[in-house]
Amino acid sequence: MSIDGMGTPEIHQNASKATPPSEGPEAIDRQDPDGEIAGRARAYRNWGRWGDDDVLGTLNFIDDGKRREAAQLVRSGRTVSLSLPFDMDGPQKGWRRRTNPVHTMLDTGTDAQMGHQGFPHGLGGADDVIAMPLQCSTQWDGLGHIFDHGTAWNGRPAGDVVTSDGDLVTGIEHTAASFVSRGVLLDVGRHLAPEAGRLPDAFAITPEHLDDTAQAQGIDVTRGDIIVVRTGQLARAKAEGWGEYAGGPAPGLSLTCAGWIHRTEVAAVATDTWGFEVRPNEFDVPAFQPLHQVSIPNIGLTIGEMWDADELAELCAEQSRWEFMLVAPSLPITGAVGTPVNPLAIL
Amino acid sequence: MSIDGMGTPEIHQNASKATPPSEGPEAIDRQDPDGEIAGRARAYRNWGRWGDDDVLGTLNFIDDGKRREAAQLVRSGRTVSLSLPFDMDGPQKGWRRRTNPVHTMLDTGTDAQMGHQGFPHGLGGADDVIAMPLQCSTQWDGLGHIFDHGTAWNGRPAGDVVTSDGDLVTGIEHTAASFVSRGVLLDVGRHLAPEAGRLPDAFAITPEHLDDTAQAQGIDVTRGDIIVVRTGQLARAKAEGWGEYAGGPAPGLSLTCAGWIHRTEVAAVATDTWGFEVRPNEFDVPAFQPLHQVSIPNIGLTIGEMWDADELAELCAEQSRWEFMLVAPSLPITGAVGTPVNPLAIL
Amino acid sequence: MSIDGMGTPEIHQNASKATPPSEGPEAIDRQDPDGEIAGRARAYRNWGRWGDDDVLGTLNFIDDGKRREAAQLVRSGRTVSLSLPFDMDGPQKGWRRRTNPVHTMLDTGTDAQMGHQGFPHGLGGADDVIAMPLQCSTQWDGLGHIFDHGTAWNGRPAGDVVTSDGDLVTGIEHTAASFVSRGVLLDVGRHLAPEAGRLPDAFAITPEHLDDTAQAQGIDVTRGDIIVVRTGQLARAKAEGWGEYAGGPAPGLSLTCAGWIHRTEVAAVATDTWGFEVRPNEFDVPAFQPLHQVSIPNIGLTIGEMWDADELAELCAEQSRWEFMLVAPSLPITGAVGTPVNPLAIL
């Protein structure tokens, strides 16, 4: 199964239609986002599964045993960062006040060298400041990031959870010790498009694509895994410029993956794209990020976006080994609904 | 050797005088910071050790083998965050424009619930922004943070390294994959003051204190380790309020530890204090952070500050085991001289 | 009438009781903030007075004739700024995430002088950035700043006016050309306390105090004026340190001034205090800024805070002339509920 040479998204979308998802609703009615979302929300909702007070959602699938298993995957010790650099050359263009990170200096080496700092005994220093949206670059979406009809994770009213004081209930600080698990790379871009190494924009990755990739890679997805889906879009952006990377057309997960996510009991899923799911979304009427709407407030899934999996993909291919220890700590900003992250894959 | 009940810093300083450091210059001339710093800078300078182009300093001591060894330390999988929460309740009071983190929302759940967002099919969202000094809370000091007489790490002119465009040479982004190693907790507070569990302000921790603690804990410090020195000051601040935690009197490393740091070939050292080294510094004339001046630009040491090791200390004491896998990824902000960090100890 | 030597706020509060306000409700029931506020809100509400679409409130009292009159007050041309400097030495201490302004440089003269900028033909430059709450220093409170039981100016639901996207209706940008008028200084501090030149904390300025001061100064308050009430608190803060200036005890307007504000048809009122009205507020049960609650959403009043009227007061006293042209332009930040301002008095 290869899509190399596929000229247009239309082709794949037909293909996608031809291979109906194996979960829940069998096909997407492109006129009915409300129905398609509501059906999956009902089918895959995890509310109450970890108690009324839960603040972690599917991160609960990671337990001490899982973390121990993750550490045992380390063979060479080789470590790869999956983070983009955080700077003004990032993908943001101002949509919804999202800028690239603005990093400024409070003190500099030029000042120190010219003797402007006033410290004793030849000491000099440099300090700095950052101003940035928490979702501007490589990130985790927290459970307070998305609501479904005014309802947040675990069935709470959105307005009781996230006010202008931040996320009062499921703030990212609760995940401070959560992001250590077995990581699995599903390099769908390489599997489906071995020549190009990347999927075209608007390509919807279905559960079958995920399973096929896993099978081809000879790996099982298991409870508590953190899945990294590589589409190859970021590699193109790095080579050709950001273009419309932030919010524009992109390959990504199909809404039909909601069932796969629910069934596999993975702890989190990250992609190398801006928006996790396929863009434009799979509807002929106005729609926006329907898989987020099912996954975050209903399944309780934490989502990673803008993860750079290119170097990791090279290593995994070389070693024909697609599992590793993944440590991707949130920055515990009290009340945050997202966090920048530098995910480390330790092989 | 216990300092419990020690009423005043003076007492301990005499004690400190009475037990001269085992490294380099045998005692500190409290009238001569220039000489004390210059002697240690010369003695322990690592310039050129990893080539003229080096940007990592002692982080070079961590290699794949070390990371593999670190992973093998994981037994239970139990994971502890050593990070403070990042919020306005932090220790900063405005010194040198260092504020606590200001976290604001771009979109909220109240807006979503009241229908003000305009997304289709019942989608709602929350987004957020942070403005903060990179050194405002739990952090790594990068190699561009401190200069010695206008000279940065590896002998480079400070003004060629850190301009208002940031650290052009040793920016924290180079450490993106560096912070995975064996972690060792030296709970000096508990060892020297078993009843109080914490050292008094102005207590200078000498190499002998470090070695005694390691010996009492039954652990060896080895090349490439990331050392976490717990003084107990942060526990007090959490219990009693920040007070002068940011810049005020504190227990911390003595300048005489420079030789210990150099000899042990540790990769990095972190403390639970604002400033790593003892405050006030060990001079009777104006002085400011002399151990920084020796360690960062000369030894090439990366320093951690404001690490919360209290929960970790409890666990280590329970298990009588003071080593663990430590993963403490920098946030790869291009050109940064420091980084907030959420260090994870995996036991 | 003088309060010089008044030792305690208690004394003045008795005095305040002894001189009941001449407007509306004759005295304040210190157990009933709800009633006291509601009565005044009903009595002085200007909703609909300038049409259903109004976004300016009492600024409508300033018309071209008033501005012409203001210009005609200019005699010497001497101009005085009523602004504090905007920097980290300001009064904020972090309450509700209000910090002092953090000003950082994007480029510096040291970098330019050392040749680090890369511009041709010897050009060098410096650029800068600010991060600050709009209410951190000398400021105008916009009409979206305060709500009364969920209702904003002109009777609009607060949630329809100010979302996390800002003030969608009465944003400060609508006032871009508004703040030119006759200014009148009422130097209550000097009038009531001629020796100290300032009122004690918790001193409640009543309408009678305002009228007495105007009479003593030989000036009439007229429709459309911008009134600057000087208590002297800021002079003390400048001399003795900010202390609890931001939110702590302060002299200021009594709730009973609501009627005076309504009757005089002034366009705006500013004080040299953090909070405009007397602090603690005039109730024995929990209360917070009741005059704001009556004035902003009900009267439609724009309020100035932290205006430094000390130099102006000296000039006015020298010239025995308390009126001037006042130009105090908002910074038209779209959707802002407040604005920093540098008010200029042109005499």
Added chain:
Amino acid sequence: MSIDGMGTPEIHQNASKATPPSEGPEAIDRQDPDGEIAGRARAYRNWGRWGDDDVLGTLNFIDDGKRREAAQLVRSGRTVSLSLPFDMDGPQKGWRRRTNPVHTMLDTGTDAQMGHQGFPHGLGGADDVIAMPLQCSTQWDGLGHIFDHGTAWNGRPAGDVVTSDGDLVTGIEHTAASFVSRGVLLDVGRHLAPEAGRLPDAFAITPEHLDDTAQAQGIDVTRGDIIVVRTGQLARAKAEGWGEYAGGPAPGLSLTCAGWIHRTEVAAVATDTWGFEVRPNEFDVPAFQPLHQVSIPNIGLTIGEMWDADELAELCAEQSRWEFMLVAPSLPITGAVGTPVNPLAIL
């Protein structure tokens, strides 16, 4: 003299060559920016003119008499703001870390209406924060903004003036009471291109153009005036989108205007463009903002950029009157090298 229908910048540049500037060096050698700049810097340098300690430069031309004269120009009282709105829809695209203003809310009306704020007696509030470059929209360039070969205004070494602590000498706070004067609009766009109402990109406005416009408008430029030069570029940007407004091709002042600026003894000059001077600059070799280099550090001129003079131009044309009272207060940010400004023209 009209340029309507002028197809290309080339044409006007020939024309510009054909009408050599009446000041100083007679024509520009397009191969020699160093020489062209140096000659004008020497010829027009005002160093020492107002003493060695001067921090105001040509703003010294505004005295009390000038301000009085300005006030006397007010006839109708009609007031016009020359400020753009400050928001994310501004012209910035990230060049040198210049973003558009990011305005976020600390508290909102939705939160207040939903009862999330916890204030007593029905009080609700909204607060906000701004993060923005000081040069991101309508602004004044301060005297510390530009250097000539490492030298700042009045001959000071740039590194002694602007460090990472800001402008220690000529910070914008010194201008807090400065910007009140007679304003003169020179509507060069309307005069030279009466049909289009705007000049083409790359059109260099010469001293002759300025004088012709003044003469056609029947107005004299006098000492201490604040001159607003309207090219019409901003009107196009508002109609057609920002495009390359920030840094791209634009009409603007020719380098040859340096002599005009010096001779007329104007206090300040502002334009409706991003960069004040013609872009690309008038050289065939790499060059960047040569008129800034002559004007700011040598002449001591304060420069206004991105001023919106379109509404003002309409009024002036209607009344055939091109002078007015101009009040354009800086925001006195300590150490700033620029300031956002809301300039008010009072007619």
